Amino acid sequence: MNSSSNYKIIDYFKTPEIEFSSLSEKTKYSISYFFMIASTIVCALLSILFLLLQQNENLFITSSALIVSFVSFNIVRQTKKHTYPSIFATLAIGIICQWSMYNNIQNPHVTEQTWIINILLYSFFTLPFLWGVLLSILHVIGICIFYYFFYFEKINTFSEYKYSSEDKLGIIVNIILGIGLFVYFNWMNIKQNKHASDTLQNYSQQLKQQFEIISTQNNEKIIIIKEMHHRVKNNLQLIISLLRLQFQDIENDEFSAKINDSINRIHTISLLHENLYSSKNIAKVDFFGYFNNLCLEIIHSHQVKHLVNHRINIDVKEIKLKPIIPLGLIINELISNSIKHNLSKTDLSIEISMKKKGEGILFFEYKDNGNWNQDDSHSSFGIQLIEIFTKQLNGTVTIQTTPTTIYTFNFNNILEN
Numbered sequence: 001m002n003s004s005s006n007y008k009i010i011d012y013f014k015t016p017e018i019e020f021s022s023l024s025e026k027t028k029y030s031i032s033y034f035f036m037i038a039s040t041i042v043c044a045l046l047s048i049l050f051l052l053l054q055q056n057e058n059l060f061i062t063s064s065a066l067i068v069s070f071v072s073f074n075i076v077r078q079t080k081k082h083t084y085p086s087i088f089a090t091l092a093i094g095i096i097c098q099w100s101m102y103n104n105i106q107n108p109h110v111t112e113q114t115w116i117i118n119i120l121l122y123s124f125f126t127l128p129f130l131w132g133v134l135l136s137i138l139h140v141i142g143i144c145i146f147y148y149f150f151y152f153e154k155i156n157t158f159s160e161y162k163y164s165s166e167d168k169l170g171i172i173v174n175i176i177l178g179i180g181l182f183v184y185f186n187w188m189n190i191k192q193n194k195h196a197s198d199t200l201q202n203y204s205q206q207l208k209q210q211f212e213i214i215s216t217q218n219n220e221k222i223i224i225i226k227e228m229h230h231r232v233k234n235n236l237q238l239i240i241s242l243l244r245l246q247f248q249d250i251e252n253d254e255f256s257a258k259i260n261d262s263i264n265r266i267h268t269i270s271l272l273h274e275n276l277y278s279s280k281n282i283a284k285v286d287f288f289g290y291f292n293n294l295c296l297e298i299i300h301s302h303q304v305k306h307l308v309n310h311r312i313n314i315d316v317k318e319i320k321l322k323p324i325i326p327l328g329l330i331i332n333e334l335i336s337n338s339i340k341h342n343l344s345k346t347d348l349s350i351e352i353s354m355k356k357k358g359e360g361i362l363f364f365e366y367k368d369n370g371n372w373n374q375d376d377s378h379s380s381f382g383i384q385l386i387e388i389f390t391k392q393l394n395g396t397v398t399i400q401t402t403p404t405t406i407y408t409f410n411f412n413n414i415l416e417n
Contacts, residue, residue: 365409
């Protein structure tokens with residue numbers, strides 16, 4: 001036989017490259033694969049021995065086990081799955097061993113016990129739990145029946161059983177190979193489990209290193225994003241400062257009011273970036289704090305002489321980040337209009353409520369105790385902005401102006417899932 005043929009034989013017995021669903025399945029497959037190779041070799045050696053010793057009954061048993069082991073090994077190798085071939089092998093070889101014991105009651109059957117122990121171990125460690133337990137129970141029941149109903153009745157005759165030198169040789173070799181297979185199985189089990197443990201530890205170490213890298217990159221990105229929010233906020237504050245400088249030189253009351261409204265709108269956006277910059281989680285905003293500060297800033301910017309009370313009720317845990325600015329601008333326009341159109345000039349009370357309504361719908365209600373001038377309010381640029389932002393947020397709005405002003409909004413798809 002040339003070297004290329006030797007390599008082909010060696011490659012034939014190598015474990016095929018397979019993608020496993022779990023490390024446990026890979027370990028069980030490897031143990032099954034090499035155990036079937038070992039059992040095939042052991043059965044082949046025993047078959048050759050019994051053929052030379054001309055022990056036809058033992059030859060039939062070992063050659064049957066050889067066929068089962070070899071067929072099971074090839075099925076495992078071709079299908080790259082071990083469960084059903086292993087069930088077939090353990091069941092078939094177990095039946096062969098049981099048949100051997102019941103076929104010749106007079107023989108003590110020491111060797112069969114060695115093989116059944118190997119089968120029990122193999123079933124327990126390589127098969128799924130239920131299959132392993134079931135096959136183990138079946139083999140144990142078979143052995144118990146044999147000993148209880150047959151073995152103890154013939155125990156006195158065993159001492160009179162005459163072994164030939166060939167019988168003794170066959171039993172010794174059979175037991176040695178059986179014990180060798182037992183030792184090999186346990187060694188393979190320990191080796192494969194150690195390999196699985198080392199692999200798992202390496203994976204754990206790699207995941208830890210990757211986590212540290214990702215965590216570092218994430219922290220760097222958070223710092224960059226926060227810096228971006230900080231710079232945007234500073235730039236918006238600069239624009240506000242420039243507009244306020246211009247605001248001081250404007251004598252036209254109508255035009256100065258419009259400049260002041262623009263400043264408030266820019267400040268609404270700036271306040272969000274300030275909240276994001278100072279927040280521990282840049283993906284989330286303290287909504288109550290944001291809207292509460294926003295209300296205070298808007299009220300302060302209008303420099304109202306009478307008292308303005310505001311109350312905020314927010315019963316929503318999370319809102320998507322993108323709609324926050326349009327919501328803030330809507331609140332800005334509503335409060336500004338409440339202050340400007342509060343004809344009674346008495347103390348003003350504002351109430352803002354937000355809660356979840358239905359699947360993914362945000363219910364937003366704005367109330368004040370003022371009485372708006374309907375013609376002025378509906379023709380103003382602020383009201384147009386409210387309508388534009390409501391459409392942008394895929395929402396609807398209903399308005400009630402008597403006896404008090406109530407704006408009711410329903411926004412779709414702006415809540416976090």
